Amino acid sequence: MGEREVREVFRILERESEKWNAPVVTLVAQRSKDPFQVLVCALLSTRTRDETTAKVCKRFLEKVKGPEDLLRIPLSELEGLIYPVGFYRTKARQLKDLAKDLVERFGGRVPDRLEDLLSLKGVGRKVANLVLADGYGIPAICVDTHVHRIVNRWGLVRTKTPERTEEELMKKVPKDLWTSVNRLLVAFGQTICTPLKPKCGECPVERFCKKVGV
Numbered sequence: 337m338g339e340r341e342v343r344e345v346f347r348i349l350e351r352e353s354e355k356w357n358a359p360v361v362t363l364v365a366q367r368s369k370d371p372f373q374v375l376v377c378a379l380l381s382t383r384t385r386d387e388t389t390a391k392v393c394k395r396f397l398e399k400v401k402g403p404e405d406l407l408r409i410p411l412s413e414l415e416g417l418i419y420p421v422g423f424y425r426t427k428a429r430q431l432k433d434l435a436k437d438l439v440e441r442f443g444g445r446v447p448d449r450l451e452d453l454l455s456l457k458g459v460g461r462k463v464a465n466l467v468l469a470d471g472y473g474i475p476a477i478c479v480d481t482h483v484h485r486i487v488n489r490w491g492l493v494r495t496k497t498p499e500r501t502e503e504e505l506m507k508k509v510p511k512d513l514w515t516s517v518n519r520l521l522v523a524f525g526q527t528i529c530t531p532l533k534p535k536c537g538e539c540p541v542e543r544f545c546k547k548v549g550v
Contacts, residue, residue: 337492337544339510345490345541346513349520352540356523360389361470364397371446371471372402372438376431378463383422386526392421403444406435430458448472461499469515477505478518482525489529491546 337345358366364377373393380396381389396417400406409417415428437456438444446467447453453464461479468476477483479498483505487493493504509517521529528535534550536542 337490337508339508341544342492342509343513345544346509346516346520348540349524350516353520353523356527357386359519359522359526360386360393361466362519362522363390364393365470368397371448371467373397374471375446375459375463375467376400376434378466379430379434379458380418380421380427382463388421392418403435403438406431407439433457434459446471448474450476461502465502466518469518473515475511475514477502477509477514479505480518480522481531482529483518483521485531486521486525486529489534489546489548489550490544491548494548 359381361374361377361381364370365374368374376396377389377393380392384392399417400409406414411428411432414431415425418424418428418431421427434457438446442452447456448468448471450464450468453459453467454461465476465478468474469478479502481498484495484498484501487501487505488495492508493501495501495504505517506514525531528539536545536547536550539545
């Protein structure tokens with residue numbers, strides 16, 4: 337798939353995405369334009385269904401506006417606030433450590449450099465790139481399980497790990513589309529290109545897909 341085909345695929349997905357449910361973190365970013373909200377919701381969303389994440393993030397963000405608020409909340413109260421996201425007790429401790437890190441090292445501001453984001457406790461490449469893309473609008477490719485599965489299924493890349501997928505996509509996807517990759521492919525992967533029994537008959541980009549492993 338060359339650049340022209342890649343652009344056509346993303347053009348079609350952008351048009352069709354209006355019919356699909358956008359990822360929760362994308363909705364948070366579109367509403368708030370706040371990197372802190374994107375960061376904490378991205379952390380809360382890991383290993384948690386989108387419907388649960390949406391409810392928890394709404395409740396959480398009504399009470400927590402910044403890292404200082406996180407520091408003030410007792411741990412037990414924070415655990416209750418983010419329940420029932422997956423591993424909520426572990427995530428509550430991570431959020432406390434994150435808030436301390438942000439206040440002490442970055443003056444309460446979420447950094448806008450990949451290296452700085454990766455230095456924060458509990459933040460990996462997926463979350464860091466999501467903050468750059470959705471929180472700051474900085475070109476970055478966030479590779480989660482949906483993105484990794486779909487681009488390999490298309491035959492656009494042939495990779496074994498999300499890290500390698502990110503590297504290959506940076507070579508094959510035009511830079512002006514990087515911030516769209518996660519937003520579009522997560523919605524596409526949840527609705528059409530599902531892990532099991534993908535709905536190929538309903539797929540708007542089927543003609544571009546090599547159906548690797550299907």
